[in-house]
Amino acid sequence: MTSLNYYYYIEICKDMNFTVTARRLYVSQQSISRHIEALENYYQTRLFIRKPRLALTESGREVLKTAQLIFDAERQLKQTLAQMSDQSAETIVVASTAKRASIFLPAVMDKIWADYPNLSISRVASRSQLTVEDLLSGKVDFHIGYRNNMSSSNGLDIHDLMQDPVVFAISRSLFHKTFGEAAEILSRSESGVDLAVFRNIPFLANTQLSETSESYYPYIQDVIRSCFSRIRATSISSLDTMLDMCARESGIIYLSKMSLYDYLTRNPSFTKKHFYYFAAKYNEKNLAMNMAVSFRKSIFHTSPCHRRFLDITIDVFKAIDANNHQICFDNGNVTLLNETGIT
Secondary structure, rough: OOHEEEEEEEEHHOOOOOOHHHHHHHOOOHHHHHHHHHHHHHHHHOOOEOOOOEEHHHHHHHHHHHHHHHHHHHHHHHHHHHOOOOOOOOOOEEEEEHHHHHHOOOOOOOOHHHHHOOOEEEEEEOOOOHHHHHHHHHHEEEEEEEEEEHOOOOOOEEEEEEEEEEEEEEEHHHHHHHHHHOHHHHOOOOOOOHHHHHOOOOOOOOOOOOOOOOOOOOOHHHHHHHOOOOOOEOOOHHHHHHHHHHOOOOOOOEEEEHHHHHHHHHHHHHHHHHHEEOOOOEEEEOOOEEEEEEEEHHHHOHHHHHHHHHHHHHHHHHHHHHHHHOEEEOOOOOOOOOOOOOO
């Protein structure tokens, strides 16, 4: 018997539905059935009553109690042995941009280390054209980024995390130099302002707008090209530096609400004092980016830590999404309804 046999048995007992459990764990129903069959052969007993609905036999209930004890004991043993060793038991490789990873990865690592204290987590730069190959080959375990920069394929799964609204920031001084008081534009900062309004203001891009860029959602790239008459591209990836350039009236910048929340909690005075913020609209629709985590379907066959990483990542992005809903725009000013951070 292996810990995976017990793991899948414990999980199927939570749902009492092979199809639901297989979908939740991103494995085939046949794979789960093989693990259950292995347990039944080992203990020489039936674990489930299949009809009229799935239920545990009396033997199955006893095996479940023992399975949980064995699985917990083996997990604790692995943690103890990993702590005694100079080498980490396992490594998870995550592809994501540096800025995005700085927001979600610390919270994920803090939680997963509670279960796997010697687990190593490595981040690699996200390259939209190569990441599919990297995932399928096993070079990368998870890609966390924009859904449109990743396409599903045989052997690859994609789990949607959240919609991240697009926000544009402009220095207060440049806004008033361009539009005067413009109370009507400011009054629409929360509901959304069509980007055509800012057409004659230079757009500051922190990278070249290209298909290989992970900094820009492909559709957003097209919107930027069509809406702004001047695009000033730089090789600067730091949001702090981009905001500083924006404050110096170099142009207007784009940022996701997720990034704005992070910056507001780290540097609230500068962020609130120098800029107006607008929910971005194009063709009467508010702009947002679909965030997703992508991974190869077979990744959960080898170790429970990968499943745990995915579960924690999903929970962390739920918290990020909740934080996004704390951001409000009032006549261009930004406020937070609640100052709590990601936990």
